[in-house]
Amino acid sequence: MIEVVSESRCVECNICVKVCPANVFDATGGVPVIARQDDCQTCFLCEIYCPTDALYVAERADGPLAITESDVEERGLFGSYSRALGWKRGKPGGSELDPTHRIRVAQV
Amino acid sequence: MGLNRKELADKSSLHLQTDVLVIGGGPAGAWAALSAAQNGARVILADKGYLGTSGATAPSNTGTWLVPPGDNRTNIVERRWQRTGNLADQRWMLRTVDQAYENLLKLAEWGYPFPDDEDGRLYIANLRGPDYMAFMRRRVLKAGVTVLDHHPAVEFYFDGEAVTGAAGVDRQRDRDWRVDAGAVVLATGGCAFHERILGAAALTGDGHLMAAEAGASLSGMEFTGKYTLAPYGSSLNKGLPFRWASFYREDGTPILDADGRPLQNGIGEREKDIARAMIEAPVYAVLDQAEPALQDWLRRGQPNCFVPYDRAPVDPFAEMFRVTFRAEGTVRGTGGIRIATSDCGTDVPALYVAGDASSREPLVGGTSGGGGPNSSWAIASGWWSGQGAAAYARRRGDTAFCTSSRPLGQAGLRPAALAKGALTPRDVIDSVRAEVIPLEKNYFREGGRLQASFDKIDSLWADVKNHLSGEGTALTRLKAREAAAIAASGRWSIVAALARTESRGMHRRSDFKTSDPALAHSITLRGVDDIVASSAEQGQREVAS
Numbered sequence: 001m002i003e004v005v006s007e008s009r010c011v012e013c014n015i016c017v018k019v020c021p022a023n024v025f026d027a028t029g030g031v032p033v034i035a036r037q038d039d040c041q042t043c044f045l046c047e048i049y050c051p052t053d054a055l056y057v058a059e060r061a062d063g064p065l066a067i068t069e070s071d072v073e074e075r076g077l078f079g080s081y082s083r084a085l086g087w088k089r090g091k092p093g094g095s096e097l098d099p100t101h102r103i104r105v106a107q108v
Numbered sequence: 109m110g111l112n113r114k115e116l117a118d119k120s121s122l123h124l125q126t127d128v129l130v131i132g133g134g135p136a137g138a139w140a141a142l143s144a145a146q147n148g149a150r151v152i153l154a155d156k157g158y159l160g161t162s163g164a165t166a167p168s169n170t171g172t173w174l175v176p177p178g179d180n181r182t183n184i185v186e187r188r189w190q191r192t193g194n195l196a197d198q199r200w201m202l203r204t205v206d207q208a209y210e211n212l213l214k215l216a217e218w219g220y221p222f223p224d225d226e227d228g229r230l231y232i233a234n235l236r237g238p239d240y241m242a243f244m245r246r247r248v249l250k251a252g253v254t255v256l257d258h259h260p261a262v263e264f265y266f267d268g269e270a271v272t273g274a275a276g277v278d279r280q281r282d283r284d285w286r287v288d289a290g291a292v293v294l295a296t297g298g299c300a301f302h303e304r305i306l307g308a309a310a311l312t313g314d315g316h317l318m319a320a321e322a323g324a325s326l327s328g329m330e331f332t333g334k335y336t337l338a339p340y341g342s343s344l345n346k347g348l349p350f351r352w353a354s355f356y357r358e359d360g361t362p363i364l365d366a367d368g369r370p371l372q373n374g375i376g377e378r379e380k381d382i383a384r385a386m387i388e389a390p391v392y393a394v395l396d397q398a399e400p401a402l403q404d405w406l407r408r409g410q411p412n413c414f415v416p417y418d419r420a421p422v423d424p425f426a427e428m429f430r431v432t433f434r435a436e437g438t439v440r441g442t443g444g445i446r447i448a449t450s451d452c453g454t455d456v457p458a459l460y461v462a463g464d465a466s467s468r469e470p471l472v473g474g475t476s477g478g479g480g481p482n483s484s485w486a487i488a489s490g491w492w493s494g495q496g497a498a499a500y501a502r503r504r505g506d507t508a509f510c511t512s513s514r515p516l517g518q519a520g521l522r523p524a525a526l527a528k529g530a531l532t533p534r535d536v537i538d539s540v541r542a543e544v545i546p547l548e549k550n551y552f553r554e555g556g557r558l559q560a561s562f563d564k565i566d567s568l569w570a571d572v573k574n575h576l577s578g579e580g581t582a583l584t585r586l587k588a589r590e591a592a593a594i595a596a597s598g599r600w601s602i603v604a605a606l607a608r609t610e611s612r613g614m615h616r617r618s619d620f621k622t623s624d625p626a627l628a629h630s631i632t633l634r635g636v637d638d639i640v641a642s643s644a645e646q647g648q649r650e651v652a653s
Contacts, residue, residue: 017280019161020157020158021156021162021163023583042306042343043167043306044167044415045238059419060342062304062341080418081412081415085236087238093239095220095239096222096223096224097223098409100409102405102409103405106402
């Protein structure tokens with residue numbers, strides 16, 4: 001679930017407050033806060049909409065792992081899902097390179 | 109407590125009028141909004157979350173069921189129909205694939221960035237969720253639709269004959285909203301019983317409860333036995349990579365099936381064996397059947413599936429990792445609000461339904477519509493329901509705004525007796541989950557266990573109906589209503605599972621192991637408190653009250 005909002009990366013645009021389908025963030029006038037962590041559905045979408053890769057959703061959906069911002073930074077995980085998709089600065093990209101058709105052929 | 113006109117007259121609330129109100133911002137709702145707008149209607153789309161990220165599609169990468177026009181089309185549909193447990197309807201199957209094909213071509217025309225296949229042709233049989241839904245949002249806004257994000261609906265308004273609109277809460281501004289509408293499209297998705305799977309946070313069955321309160325019937329609610337493998341503790345209920353998995357015990361011993369063969373391919377015929385093994389002890393997997401080229405395609409084609417592995421970290425192609433089966437309720441299950449007309453109208457005048465909120469029995473029968481079929485269904489049923497609702501609103505004129513209407517919401521909004529704060533939404537949801545989630549109760553079903561589950565959930569329902577209340581903020585009221593909807597959906601599922609005294613599709617009864625030809629028809633439920641089950645063969649009978 002959502003675990004980190006990086007204060008150093010965040011530009012206080014509140015896009016995460018707007019786009020989170022589970023409404024886990026609250027706007028504060030500064031850096032948004034994780035107000036309802038347990039409502040997080042671990043969909044990773046806030047990460048890809050964040051224009052500055054300031055958010056980190058840990059892989060565990062059943063509860064928090066208490067990973068810290070410095071761990072995430074050290075392991076290069078900020079923005080890693082956006083990069084895998086080809087999204088940049090919170091904008092879509094990369095679907096034209098999706099090789100899933102090859103998987104579907106192999107699947108049969 | 110609850111909503112009433114007086115509160116809504118206050119400036120702190122929102123009251124709008126429109127021709128068509130679409131409730132839900134997943135693909136079905138988006139297509140319905142586009143279609144209604146194209147048919148000349150003024151459209152408001154109200155979503156619990158955010159149009160673009162809401163629903164089960166946005167976080168996923170989903171195939172479509174693509175059957176291009178051509179000579180082979182009837183054969184392909186016929187072959188698929190044979191796998192539906194004889195419950196699907198080939199007319200609906202054919203018109204769904206035709207409409208979905210047409211609309212996927214529209215998407216390409218509008219500029220959605222589909223990839224090319226190996227022959228350089230546009231590959232429209234797959235939609236990458238985040239990109240698809242971001243694209244749909246832009247398209248819906250461009251069509252002039254008013255989009256209300258974070259505006260979950262909680263109840264319908266009704267004038268005695270037809271639905272006249274809906275009301276809900278604006279959860280980020282802590283106020284109420286109400287929209288009077290000539291017609292309503294319900295596209296609220298399936299009910300995932302609060303399972304932590306991709307997109308399921310909002311899929312609490314609110315639409316099912318609202319529709320049933322208005323008099324709509326439900327169908328196929330027994331088909332909630334669909335589970336998908338996921339890395340243990342994760343939200344990634346995406347089966348595709350497990351096509352290339354082998355399964356082990358914690359000590360590395362391969363798990364064998366009854367014939368002594370190692371268990372492989374978690375999305376095929378062996379699923380049942382894996383479920384059985386998981387009831388006994390934890391199950392581990394390695395995606396060791398994937399060749400290097402395929403590993404690369406999986407990584408680049410299904411990047412969401414690799415987020416849990418990369419963050420753990422674990423190399424899923426070489427190292428064992430623990431897996432779980434995530435329950436998928438009616439999302440990849442099949443049941444929902446029964447469709448009564450070709451344009452996706454329900455039994456209730458002015459109420460239309462699209463996507464996973466509707467029963468997909470006409471398309472997939474008693475099997476799962478997961479992935480391709482549900483995706484094509486969202487497109488086609490969204491399109492038809494938008495047309496149907498626009499036409500209804502046009503015929504109706506302004507009468508929806510003139511008549512005196514009353515709100516229909518009961519359980520979770522207006523308790524029948526004294527509200528008891530001790531009954532929390534969390535407790536209600538946990539009690540429902542204890543009956544509808546465990547593999548040993550819901551994947552493998554048996555009459556005695558189902559009856560015991562029914563007794564528990566029926567007594568829970570009495571408490572919910574009489575005492576559950578979310579007095580306080582918009583958010584607490586929403587949570588109480590969601591818990592009530594989950595309880596209602598769980599109760600319907602168990603009632604229908606008891607009524608289907610056979611095994612068919614994903615409904616597996618150990619006390620009735622085979623299919624009964626006399627039960628090759630849908631089971632329809634009507635009612636919220638007193639549930640009446642009926643089928644074409646048996647006529648009506650009351651099964652729970």
